[in-house]
Amino acid sequence: MTAALIFEQILNGLQFGLTLFLMAAGLTLVFGVMGLINLAHGSLYMVGAFCCAWITQQTGSFWLGLGGGVLGAAAAGALIEMLVIRRLYDRDHLDQVLATFALILIFSEGTRMVFGSMPLYLNIPAALGGTIALPGVEAYPVYRLFIILAALAVAVLLYLLISKTRLGMQIRAGESDREMIAALGVDIKMLYTIVFALGGAIAGLSGALVGSLRSVQVGMGEPVLILAFVVIVIGGIGSVKGALIGSVLIGLVDTLGRIFLPIALKFFMENASANSIGSALSSMLIYLMMAGILAVKPKGLFNATN
């Protein structure tokens, strides 16, 4: 085990964590502003990936595909907000869970009807292919580095949007008192649709970016969605800062745990059982971490609504 391996795995963990952040940011914004738990967020991630893969196949341009993925997911988000989600704000969480679960079924089956059950494959664009030498790592894939930088850029833009712009001010006001800002003449329906579309766009970006690393297929969104839930539970619901810290934490713990836990266990037991126990334990690691954090802080590390 070398320092280079450790450093490379840290970068991989960071990349994984930051793509999770793109999912978690939208979820936590939607919950913070509208008080809505949205299971269909994973479907928006899938829509982004499919739009990106399809447009890239048709036009041959990854960049057009990426833009299409973001726009497609934003449009899908705005559409479901106007048709369905809007009716759920006043309902209890049980109704919200059920209606958005129904949306998952509709999105998944709909996508399967259009694209079939076979996964689509998306190639990494030529400009981002190959590897790059970083301090400590001889050859790190350029594309993964690109994902890290793109996600960080989104995090910065999101911070600027929320803290420096008029729209951001309205979003923050909507979090603390929605009736008041409606009384002040802000079109709250429009604001909700925009926030939902924004969350969808970021989720779509995440799906489109990850689509090149893994296959693009129906059901790809939900495992990421559940991890994003773990992230925002750890970070504190409604807090974008908490989502960022939580997702990087999860990304690092999961990635490093999978590599190093079996290695560490080999000091205590024979190889075969170290591998099986190590892999079983490392797949549970982030949930155990979540349990540990909740045992100490039941409302997460950075609770925005408290």
Add this chain to the structure above:
Amino acid sequence: MQRTDTAPKPVSMPKLSRETIVNIVVMAILLAVPLWASSIGEDYYVNLASLITIFAIAGVGLNFAIGQGGMVSFGHAAFFGIGGYTTGIAAFHNFEETLFMSMPFAVSGTNQMLIIWIVAMAVCGIAALAIGAISLRTEGVYFIMITLAFAQMIYYFAISWPAYGGEDGLSIYLRNELPVVDAESALTFFLVCFILLLGVIFATARLSGSRFGAALGTAHMNGTRLATSGIDPFPIKLTGFVISAMITGLAGALFAELNGFTGPSMLSWQRSGEIMVFVILGGVGRLCGPAIGAAVFVLLETYIGEWTEHWQLLLGLALLGVVLFARGGVMGMIAGSARHD
């Protein structure tokens, strides 16, 4: 002259609420169809009825947590799966004639359903105690997400632990045995499931009407008020959660028997969603709601599934329609809103 006041007073039937009548009709149909199907030798329909009954038991468990305790668990597949794996593992060791564990005392497999049910419910109870102890520190949307996350943890554990089949799951080659009756017979197995369904419906109804049920309902509606009257809400809710999990675990054990198979799909998040769908489709907090919900779900899956492989699209639309426009589920549509008398 005949005196009229000596005429015997007509014995008045106790007035049944519309919901009670619906409950009786639903249960009668659920019992009658497989009896009829078995008499004409169509075991396929008997097994379909067993599936509905088992899903209904799982739903009754979750319905107790949601309807009585307000605990919206999105992780009940964990208990369904643990019940299934208990059956699978017991049968596996019995078949291989190996020990489940040798330390600190020897535990072998078994093919006795009664023992398996008790063990499955006990294991689910212990798991629910641990999951509930952490999850119930939170509430609302946190609780939904955390129960989902814990179920996912157990799912990934089952996938990556190679001893019991990992991703492939475990086959149960011979159905386990019951004393006296022949559980291999489709009709007998259905009747066993049906009796268990009646049992858990009766038990949850009695529990809901008990002092404990009243405390649980109050813990859901106003925890502070319950605390003011000297009852700590936390242990009440935890107990309710554990009972709910044990019932769903029993359903999991039966499901594994019915299919002769147990695998990670029993633990998946979709399964949690489905169990929730049984409860909502039928009507939250209604005694026989889960039975109606499970029946609608299984029949949709079976009959629309024959017609198109995209039946989940229709299920999604139907579900969306129920949530948006028919609050209270099927029972709410037939019998009106829940009575509190």
